[in-house]
Amino acid sequence: MTVNKNTKLLDLLGNTPMAALQRINPNPAVTIYAKLEGTNPGGSVKDRAAYSMIKGALDRGELKPGMQLIEATSGNTGIALALMASLFGLSIELVLPQDATRERVLSMEAFGAKVTLAPTMEGAIDYANEQVAKGGYLMLNQFANPDNYGAHYRTTGPEIWRDTEGHITHFVSAMGTTGTIMGVSRYLKEQNPGVQIVGCQPMDGSRIPGIRKWPEAYLPKIFERERVDRIMEVSEADAVQTTRRLAREEGIFCGMSAGGAVAAALRLAGELKEGVIVCIIPDRGDRYLSSDLFAG
Numbered sequence: 001m002t003v004n005k006n007t008k009l010l011d012l013l014g015n016t017p018m019a020a021l022q023r024i025n026p027n028p029a030v031t032i033y034a035k036l037e038g039t040n041p042g043g044s045v046k047d048r049a050a051y052s053m054i055k056g057a058l059d060r061g062e063l064k065p066g067m068q069l070i071e072a073t074s075g076n077t078g079i080a081l082a083l084m085a086s087l088f089g090l091s092i093e094l095v096l097p098q099d100a101t102r103e104r105v106l107s108m109e110a111f112g113a114k115v116t117l118a119p120t121m122e123g124a125i126d127y128a129n130e131q132v133a134k135g136g137y138l139m140l141n142q143f144a145n146p147d148n149y150g151a152h153y154r155t156t157g158p159e160i161w162r163d164t165e166g167h168i169t170h171f172v173s174a175m176g177t178t179g180t181i182m183g184v185s186r187y188l189k190e191q192n193p194g195v196q197i198v199g200c201q202p203m204d205g206s207r208i209p210g211i212r213k214w215p216e217a218y219l220p221k222i223f224e225r226e227r228v229d230r231i232m233e234v235s236e237a238d239a240v241q242t243t244r245r246l247a248r249e250e251g252i253f254c255g256m257s258a259g260g261a262v263a264a265a266l267r268l269a270g271e272l273k274e275g276v277i278v279c280i281i282p283d284r285g286d287r288y289l290s291s292d293l294f295a296g
């Protein structure tokens with residue numbers, strides 16, 4: 001990209017780089033590319049969805065002058081929305097559970113967002129809904145918003161197709177709202193229906209920040225099971241160990257959901273005769289320094 005005086009921060013959204021794993025890949029006949037979403041301006045894959053949801057609401061006239069955005073979130077979405085609200089000159093209130101880490105609260109406040117703490121995540125959702133009911137607020141609701149997966153259909157998917165020159169055979173992504181996997185699956189299957197779409201989720205009893213194994217009744221509204229060819233479950237221990245190996249052996253400093261997705265990709269690579277796997281690395285390790293992810 002050439003830079004000139006009209007280059008703006010939003011031009012730096014997406015077009016994230018990919019690097020092939022060099023040391024932890026168990027199968028030399030398979031290439032595993034890590035797509036580094038932590039290089040987005042707000043530090044995570046969620047910048048894409050946040051931009052797309054705010055832009056969509058503005059274009060459709062749902063977000064009118066004087067209205068405020070509100071969202072219950074504890075993670076990357078909150079930081080991404082705070083960044084995008086600052087770029088669009090919008091006010092935003094983010095409602096977080098009390099146990100949200102200090103660096104997350106401070107990151108959102110750094111972009112000028114108002115942060116409200118609730119006792120629990122459920123409490124945060126209830127509070128946000130109450131505010132919306134009062135009027136003057138718009139909730140983007142990433143779990144049900146087509147602009148969430150639309151961002152990945154329009155950008156992440158095409159970037160992967162372009163950068164692998166159409167040679168991708170498998171796409172691996174951790175699933176939270178499922179926006180990433182739903183959008184990328186739509187795009188890649190249109191180019192080549194043979195591309196295998198693999199979702200990664202935590203095993204029962206395992207906790208991996210940013211992703212969930214959703215009980216049937218809580219599945220995100222945007223999730224369509226038939227767009228995922230295979231779901232692989234990863235234990236918390238495997239996700240932690242792979243996150244640490246990524247940092248120590250590959251120089252890739254990332255969060256635990258990336259470790260989970262790469263753990264699934266390594267298992268998959270071991271099963272294949274050959275192939276080209278692309279695995280999403282949703283964010284950077286800095287965001288987890290106050291946890292014990294990298295300690296010991």
Ligand code: PMP
Nearest residue numbers: 076176177178179180210257282
């Ligand atoms: N990993 C992390 C750390 C995340 O914050 C998210 C977003 N919740 C994901 C993975 C999953 O992305 P998506 O919501 O698009 O499924």
